[in-house]
Amino acid sequence: xxxxxxxxxxxxxxxxxxxxxxxxxxxxxxxxxxxxxxxxxxxxxxxxxxxxxxxxxxxxxxxxxxxxxxxxxxxxxxxxxxxxxxxxxxxxxxxxxxxxxxx
Amino acid sequence: xxxxxxxxxxxxxxxxxxxxxxxxxxxxxxxxxxxxxxxxxxxxxxxxxxxxxxxxxxxxxxxxxxxxxxxxxxxxxxxxxxxxxxxxxxxxxxxxxxxxxxxxxxxxxxxxxxxxxxxxxxxxxxxxxxxxxxxxxxxxxxxxxxxxxxxxxxxxxxxxxxxxxxxxxxxxxxxxxxxxxxxxxxxxxxxxxxxxxxxxxxxxxxxxxxxxxxxxxxxxxxxxxxxxxxxxxxxxxxxxxxxxxxxxxxxxxxxxxxxxxxxxx
Numbered sequence: 001x002x003x004x005x006x007x008x009x010x011x012x013x014x015x016x017x018x019x020x021x022x023x024x025x026x027x028x029x030x031x032x033x034x035x036x037x038x039x040x041x042x043x044x045x046x047x048x049x050x051x052x053x054x055x056x057x058x059x060x061x062x063x064x065x066x067x068x069x070x071x072x073x074x075x076x077x078x079x080x081x082x083x084x085x086x087x088x089x090x091x092x093x094x095x096x097x098x099x100x101x102x103x
Numbered sequence: 104x105x106x107x108x109x110x111x112x113x114x115x116x117x118x119x120x121x122x123x124x125x126x127x128x129x130x131x132x133x134x135x136x137x138x139x140x141x142x143x144x145x146x147x148x149x150x151x152x153x154x155x156x157x158x159x160x161x162x163x164x165x166x167x168x169x170x171x172x173x174x175x176x177x178x179x180x181x182x183x184x185x186x187x188x189x190x191x192x193x194x195x196x197x198x199x200x201x202x203x204x205x206x207x208x209x210x211x212x213x214x215x216x217x218x219x220x221x222x223x224x225x226x227x228x229x230x231x232x233x234x235x236x237x238x239x240x241x242x243x244x245x246x247x248x249x250x251x252x253x254x255x256x257x258x259x260x261x262x263x264x265x266x267x268x269x270x271x272x273x274x275x276x277x278x279x280x281x282x283x284x285x286x287x288x289x290x291x292x293x294x295x296x297x298x299x300x301x302x303x304x305x306x307x308x309x310x311x312x313x314x315x316x317x318x319x320x321x322x323x324x325x326x327x328x329x330x331x332x333x334x335x336x337x338x339x340x341x342x343x344x345x346x347x348x349x350x351x352x353x354x355x356x357x358x359x360x361x362x363x364x365x366x367x368x
Binding site: 067 | 145
């Protein structure tokens with residue numbers, strides 16, 4: 001099972017800034033293990049965020065994104081107390097959703 | 104005219120090269136600041152806190168009764184007073200060797216088997232999360248290692264001995280790189296671990312998330328890498344030699360502020 005994301009969301013005026021730390025191996029598929037066998041690719045393919053149920057960010061990721069990636073984005077609107085949810089799906093079909101309250 | 108031109112180029116070149124030198128160290132500081140906002144060590148801290156409270160091992164028990172030196176279950180402030188003498192085991196222990204004791208007595212794991220496990224695997228991986236959590240609970244506190252017990256004083260003397268002992272194919276000691284100010288490896292400034300601020304900054308930054316390996320490293324793994332770079336055999340996980348080095352660095356860093364778990368390149 002995957003570990004939870006760390007999500008911080010802060011509203012400032014019209015803009016809400018969201019900072020997400022994702023726990024994921026993000027294996028590129030280019031590396032070889034000690035025995036010389038290719039380590040199979042394993043990475044997040046899609047990551048999206050919703051604010052009160054409405055999608056505010058959607059991104060397609062590939063194998064070039066680092067291990068344990070950090071993601072920051074901003075959207076218009078959002079008040080303190082609102083909920084922001086971030087979800088990802090990786091190439092093995094694993095998925096995870098975590099939620100945070102805007103401060 | 105020709106001389107004038109030459110003089111002019113010399114004047115122009117000088118400030119440029121000074122600026123370039125400055126920007127290297129500044130560049131690294133800037134890179135660290137950018138990454139610090141999303142230090143993945145936080146993920147390990149969260150995982151470590153869950154592991155601390157989770158009932159695990161053959162005895163199916165949590166670590167919440169583990170005594171890290173400030174009484175059973177007290178985590179806050181424990182890290183800045185380690186390594187220290189523990190009367191139940193009769194030896195000076197650092198954070199990782201103490202965790203091995205707790206995992207053996209409380210949870211029923213074999214400390215010997217964990218010590219032999221390669222870094223980053225199985226229970227070693229769990230220890231890395233645990234040290235991230237425990238050190239994080241003392242973030243911003245000042246190092247104050249006890250030196251009252253005779254064993255603690257002895258370990259300081261042994262650590263000093265190990266720190267200055269030269270050997271191996273390069274005739275290196277820890278002090279070759281970390282015994283003077285203003286040394287570096289390639290672009291990395293090296294802390295002088297014999298006194299503050301270097302000892303506090305250097306010792307107080309581990310455990311840390313190492314971006315280049317994508318892992319959280321405890322002090323034991325960090326020391327293992329020091330020995331690897333010296334082409335020395337590692338004295339062994341949680342061995343007395345490595346604990347003594349911890350005492351030496353920690354006591355030298357007294358009053359320094361702990362930033363662990365920090366972020367390293």
